[in-house]
Amino acid sequence: MIINMENITKSFGSNEVLKQVTLTIKGGDICALLGENGAGKSTLMNILGGVHQMDSGTISIDGKHVEFNQPKQSQEVGIAFIHQELNLINDLPIYENMFLGRELLTKRGRLDLEKMYGETEKMFQKMKIDLDPNTMVRDLDSSYKQIVEICRAMMTNASIIIMDEPTTSLTDQETERVFDMMRTLRDHNVGIIFISHKLNEVIEVCNRYVVLRDGHLVADGNVCEITIPDLARLMVGHEVRSELLRRNLYLGDELLRVEGLTSYPFFKDINLSIQAGEIVGVTGLLGDGRSELFQSIFGAIRIISGQMFLNEKVVNIKSPTQALEEGIAYLPRNRKENAIIKDMDIFENASIVTWPLFSRRGLINRKKHEETFAEQRNTLKLKMGNLTDNISSLSGGNQQKVVLAKWLAANPKLLILDNPTQGVDVGAKEDIYDIIHQLAEQNIAVVVLSSEAQEIMRVCDRTLVMYHGVIQGELTGEKMNEHNIMTLATGGQLT
Amino acid sequence: MVNSKNQGFIVWFKQKWTNGPLFSTAIALIIMIIVQTLVLGFDYDSFGEWFHSWLNNWINILRNNAGTGIVALGMTFVIMTGGIDLAVGSTLVATGAFSMILLNTGSQGLLGGIGLTGAPAIIVTILLVLLLGYLLGSLIGLSITKGKVPPFIATLGAMMIFRSVTQHFMQGYNTTIPMEFLQVASFKMGNYMLMPIIYWAVIAYILYYVSKRTTFGRQIIAVGSNEKAAKLSGVNVEKVKLRVYMLMGVLVSIASIIQVSRIGSMDFSNAGRGMEMDAIAAAVVGGTSMSGGRGLILGTVYGMLIIAVMNNLLNLFGVPPFLREAFKGLIVIAAVLLQKKEKTS
Numbered sequence: 002m003i004i005n006m007e008n009i010t011k012s013f014g015s016n017e018v019l020k021q022v023t024l025t026i027k028g029g030d031i032c033a034l035l036g037e038n039g040a041g042k043s044t045l046m047n048i049l050g051g052v053h054q055m056d057s058g059t060i061s062i063d064g065k066h067v068e069f070n071q072p073k074q075s076q077e078v079g080i081a082f083i084h085q086e087l088n089l090i091n092d093l094p095i096y097e098n099m100f101l102g103r104e105l106l107t108k109r110g111r112l113d114l115e116k117m118y119g120e121t122e123k124m125f126q127k128m129k130i131d132l133d134p135n136t137m138v139r140d141l142d143s144s145y146k147q148i149v150e151i152c153r154a155m156m157t158n159a160s161i162i163i164m165d166e167p168t169t170s171l172t173d174q175e176t177e178r179v180f181d182m183m184r185t186l187r188d189h190n191v192g193i194i195f196i197s198h199k200l201n202e203v204i205e206v207c208n209r210y211v212v213l214r215d216g217h218l219v220a221d222g223n224v225c226e227i228t229i230p231d232l233a234r235l236m237v238g239h240e241v242r243s244e245l246l247r248r249n250l251y252l253g254d255e256l257l258r259v260e261g262l263t264s265y266p267f268f269k270d271i272n273l274s275i276q277a278g279e280i281v282g283v284t285g286l287l288g289d290g291r292s293e294l295f296q297s298i299f300g301a302i303r304i305i306s307g308q309m310f311l312n313e314k315v316v317n318i319k320s321p322t323q324a325l326e327e328g329i330a331y332l333p334r335n336r337k338e339n340a341i342i343k344d345m346d347i348f349e350n351a352s353i354v355t356w357p358l359f360s361r362r363g364l365i366n367r368k369k370h371e372e373t374f375a376e377q378r379n380t381l382k383l384k385m386g387n388l389t390d391n392i393s394s395l396s397g398g399n400q401q402k403v404v405l406a407k408w409l410a411a412n413p414k415l416l417i418l419d420n421p422t423q424g425v426d427v428g429a430k431e432d433i434y435d436i437i438h439q440l441a442e443q444n445i446a447v448v449v450l451s452s453e454a455q456e457i458m459r460v461c462d463r464t465l466v467m468y469h470g471v472i473q474g475e476l477t478g479e480k481m482n483e484h485n486i487m488t489l490a491t492g493g494q495l496t
Numbered sequence: 497m498v499n500s501k502n503q504g505f506i507v508w509f510k511q512k513w514t515n516g517p518l519f520s521t522a523i524a525l526i527i528m529i530i531v532q533t534l535v536l537g538f539d540y541d542s543f544g545e546w547f548h549s550w551l552n553n554w555i556n557i558l559r560n561n562a563g564t565g566i567v568a569l570g571m572t573f574v575i576m577t578g579g580i581d582l583a584v585g586s587t588l589v590a591t592g593a594f595s596m597i598l599l600n601t602g603s604q605g606l607l608g609g610i611g612l613t614g615a616p617a618i619i620v621t622i623l624l625v626l627l628l629g630y631l632l633g634s635l636i637g638l639s640i641t642k643g644k645v646p647p648f649i650a651t652l653g654a655m656m657i658f659r660s661v662t663q664h665f666m667q668g669y670n671t672t673i674p675m676e677f678l679q680v681a682s683f684k685m686g687n688y689m690l691m692p693i694i695y696w697a698v699i700a701y702i703l704y705y706v707s708k709r710t711t712f713g714r715q716i717i718a719v720g721s722n723e724k725a726a727k728l729s730g731v732n733v734e735k736v737k738l739r740v741y742m743l744m745g746v747l748v749s750i751a752s753i754i755q756v757s758r759i760g761s762m763d764f765s766n767a768g769r770g771m772e773m774d775a776i777a778a779a780v781v782g783g784t785s786m787s788g789g790r791g792l793i794l795g796t797v798y799g800m801l802i803i804a805v806m807n808n809l810l811n812l813f814g815v816p817p818f819l820r821e822a823f824k825g826l827i828v829i830a831a832v833l834l835q836k837k838e839k840t841s
Contacts, residue, residue: 301728325730333728340728344721344789345714353718353729356711363710407729 002028002063002079002160002192004049009058011044018044019055020216028160028190031183033203033224035196035236036213037396037426042196043085045213046163049194050082051075081159085166087146089138096121096134099153124152128182142287147171151179161192168202169423172287172452173487180206198426200229201455212236237428250462253277255313256446257415259298262307267293268470271307275415278444280437282461284451285490289467291450292334295417299331300324311415325354330413332404334420334450340404341392348374348388351403355410370410377406380439382432398429405436416440419450434460454486468492517783517790520834521798528805535812553808555688561804562692563588563751564771565797568778569703570747572796573740575779578720578788579640579647581741584748584775585768586658587632591749592762593662595625596671618677625749632658633745637738655772663764673760680757692754699747704793716740720788777824778803781831803827 004026011019018041026032036042047053049060051069060067062078069075072082089098096118097104105113105120121134130148138146147167154162168176183193183206195207203210204224212220212235220235255276262271268290275281283291296302298309300318309316311327318324321331333339342350352359352370359366359373377383381402385395392400401421408416418437422430437447437460451457457464464476466489474489485495512519536550567584574581598606598621607617632654639650681691707713715736718726727733756762780786781802782795806827810820 299728320732321727321730322732331728333725338722338724340725342718342722342725342789344717349714349717353714353726353731356714357730360711363712365709365711365714411730 004080004161004192005059005061005064006045006049007059007061009045009048009060010056011041011048011053012056013044018216019048022058022213022216022218024211024218024221026161026192026194028192029187030209031187031193031195031207032209032211033195033197033207034211034213035200035203035232037236037398037428040213040236040426041216042213043165046082046165046194046196049075049080050163051080052082076157076159079158079160080163081154081157081161082163083147083150083154083165083167085169087150089146089149091139092137094135094137095132095141095149098138098149099124099134099156101153103157120156121152124156128152128155129178148175148179151182155182155186159191161194162186163194163196165196166198166424167195168197168199174286176202198424199453200232203232204229214238233427236426250278251442252279253444256311257298258310258313260308260310262294262297262309263305264293264297264302265305266470267297267302268467271472273465273472275446275448277414277446278441279463280441280447280449280461282449282451282457282464283467284454284457284464284486285467285473286452288469289490290470291467292419294467295331295419295448295450296333298324299329299417301331325358325411328412328414329417330354330408330411330415331417332408332419332421334423336397336401336404336424341400343391343393345392346389347385347392347395347403350392351377351406352410354407358411373410374406377409381406381436396426396429397424398426398432401425401429401433405433409440413445415446415448417448417450420452421449422451422453422456454483457486458482466490518792518795518798521782521795521802521831524831524834525798525802525805528802528809532805532809532812535809555690555693557801557804557808558693558696559689561800562696563754564774564778565696565800566699566747566751566754567744567771568775568796568800569700569793570740570744571772571775572779572782572784572791572793573703573707573716574647574744575776575784575786576716576720576788576791577737577740578723579737579740580651580776581636581744582648582651582772583632583636583654583658584744585771586655586662587629587745587748588752588755588768588771589762589764590632590658590662591625591629591752592756592767593666593764594628595621595753595756596666596673596762597669598624599673599677600671601674602670602672613674614676617674618680621677622680622753625753626746629745629747629749629752630742631745633742633748634738636745637741640741641734641738659764666764671761673756678757678760681754682758692758695750695754699750700793700797707793712736712739717789717791720791722789774803777828781828799831802831 006022006024009019009022010017022041022045024045034042034046044053048055049069051072051074054070060069067078075082090101093101099121100117105116107113118134125132125134130152132145138149141149151164151167167179171179183195186193195203197203207224210220210222210224210227210232211218212232214236253276255274258274260272263269271294283295285291293302297304298318300320300323309318316327318327318329324331342353345353348370351374355370355373356365359369371388383402383406384399392403395403405421421433425433437449441447449457449461458481461481462477464481464486466473466476466486468490469492473492474495476485488495533550536553537546571581571584599617600606601608607613607620612620636650636654639645640647643650682689683691707716715726715731718729718731719733719736723733755767778800779791779796780799782792782797782799784791784796803824806823807820810823815823
């Protein structure tokens with residue numbers, strides 16, 4: 002199957018998102034679709050998936066002109082779209098989700114649960130996935146949801162599969178499993194369009210790449226002929242740094258110490274100490290409990306036992322509100338679910354944390370917020386329209402900067418960043434790294450939680466590696482390398 | 497030239513229609529007021545007389561809907577946090593009954609019993625009734641926040657409990673309210689009884705200000721739109737929710753005071769029945785999203801007025817009483833159909 006998209010143009014309001022984009026996808030290709038957030042990747046794929054309609058241009062399949070007004074029409078010709086936001090029904094078991102919208106019926110018109118269960122089980126066996134098809138989707142973590150989605154697309158016998166950042170929430174091991182699936186599909190002459198920000202994954206699994214920048218298609222070629230730095234440069238339009246960020250360390254006094262912190266089943270008996278002005282990386286694989294550990298330091302998860310000291314004083318933080326008063330800030334993972342309030346504008350999203358702090362008798366001090374925000378807009382290199390534009394009008398990177406701004410406005414002493422560069426483009430990533438270093442120089446302790454070893458190595462002074470709820474090891478300086486991190490993260494010991 | 501001017505208007509109108517959340521509601525209200533004015537028979541020759549009856553009609557509309565209008569304002573906040581309050585009618589009855597027990601001029605009157613009469617008695621009554629509304633609201637709020645009972649269930653339960661308990665204890669309780677108390681709502685300014693309208697307007701203004709300018713008002717939106725993100729931003733989600741139900745209780749008790757002081761008595765089995773639905777309808781017509789996060793105090797005022805003018809029109813047209821509810825239902829659905837839809841992209 003060959004899909005030809007020619008001269009596709011699309012605008013949202015006055016914002017022209019796609020400008021005369023021409024793209025060809027063949028069966029047997031794994032084609033990486035690259036670009037910064039806001040470059041138009043998702044829009045282009047939404048047009049191919051029938052979610053959006055193009056303003057002008059043509060789509061043809063095997064030479065025949067087609068038109069997609071609804072997702073269903075696109076699915077019927079064999080295009081499966083795995084959206085970034087997962088489209089699974091939480092309250093149905095996996096096997097019913099697999100057949101959603103095309104349920105198998107018995108002769109008498111009832112749901113053929115046994116057959117659907119069996120088919121799902123077969124598919125899982127084929128894909129070597131260790132999951133009970135009877136599990137409720139609600140009980141799966143996001144990586145397994147992703148895997149179920151991919152299996153569902155495969156069950157429709159699609160000949161082109163679009164994957165919109167499928168690996169963002171997956172561990173390396175799971176990612177590898179997904180890649181294996183993709184390779185198998187490629188060998189069966191299925192075409193895959195793979196949207197990802199992780200360039201090393203692109204190099205690993207794709208054979209073709211196309212790059213979008215500001216709605217233009219700027220590059221199209223074979224992956225074997227290009228390097229990661231070149232790809233990054235094509236995406237951003239200028240040179241990208243990749244060297245490690247190092248600085249002179251001036252550590253202050255001990256800011257935070259926890260002793261024997263336990264919260265079953267997330268983590269147990271955690272001891273750690275963080276100094277002012279230090280950048281501490283915490284990493285591990287899925288289920289390591291790092292998010293939960295720092296969420297409980299932030300008061301969002303109850304601690305069962307253990308003690309916490311801030312500036313040598315015992316504190317007992319029970320809620321995020323209290324943590325905020327103590328000068329602890331937490332930028333959560335999964336921005337869309339945990340950090341962005343979509344019914345509020347940019348300004349309100351940027352000021353929500355400091356409303357109570359700056360208010361007088363409950364009244365919002367708009368002027369003070371505006372001043373604070375204007376300052377941060379510069380330091381954060383925030384690209385945005387009006388303060389009153391909706392937060393969703395911003396690209397992922399800029400949304401993340403707004404979330405960062407709201408916490409910085411509160412002048413935290415300890416800033417916890419959970420996956421700060423999730424869904425953030427290359428340029429904004431560098432900005433965020435710079436900000437982290439600036440903050441550390443202002444004597445703020447920064448904790449960076451990340452599953453990307455590369456990121457941890459580039460930004461942090463010291464790394465804690467967690468495994469199944471315990472700190473497996475601590476790495477500094479030369480020892481902070483990918484091999485050591487992986488060894489500890491998988492439960493091994495350093496020799 | 498004329499053509500391009502026209503197009504400019506159409507573009508402007510379209511943009512307003514899709515982007516201004518209150519625009520379509522306001523247009524609907526204006527159209528209904530025009531229809532109503534026409535139906536009342538605009539008569540240029542005897543303008544003074546016509547205006548007088550028009551004004552009277554309006555004062556009636558506003559006064560009759562002030563109580564529900566005030567409750568609808570609180571309901572807007574409740575719905576904006578993603579909750580709902582079905583207990584408003586029953587809270588109305590409970591607080592109303594309490595005010596009567598306090599004020600009764602007969603031997604059973606509580607305040608009369610301790611020798612408190614006149615203006616002090618009225619002030620104490622009002623304060624105590626507001627306090628009861630606050631306490632009943634807190635009770636609901638606590639079961640929702642601390643007890644983690646879904647708002648629908650918590651208030652459904654409260655709805656049954658409050659009314660049933662009130663009816664039981666108020667059996668055969670005959671009350672006479674002192675005349676002075678009636679002044680609270682029936683005080684005449686010139687020839688018009690404007691007090692309920694003034695209460696409504698003042699409360700609407702205060703709540704409008706609260707929703708736009710205060711931490712509490714904006715936190716309501718945050719909680720309703722994305723509770724998790726609000727919590728992780730240091731918003732005390734439980735406190736916000738609790739306060740919303742407390743506020744609701746206080747507003748209901750104000751509505752209750754207005755009702756008691758207007759009529760001088762209260763029918764404990766029927767008063768406030770369906771009030772929760774009217775309040776919800778007003779909020780929804782005014783653009784409040786049932787899933788929380790979006791809502792406008794001004795919109796709810798418009799919504800209440802649309803429903804009120806509608807009732808008035810049906811009255812003027814002589815539509816049979818049983819059919820009127822159907823029109824109300826149509827208005828609610830039509831309003832939501834016309835409103836700006838959530839983008840599905």
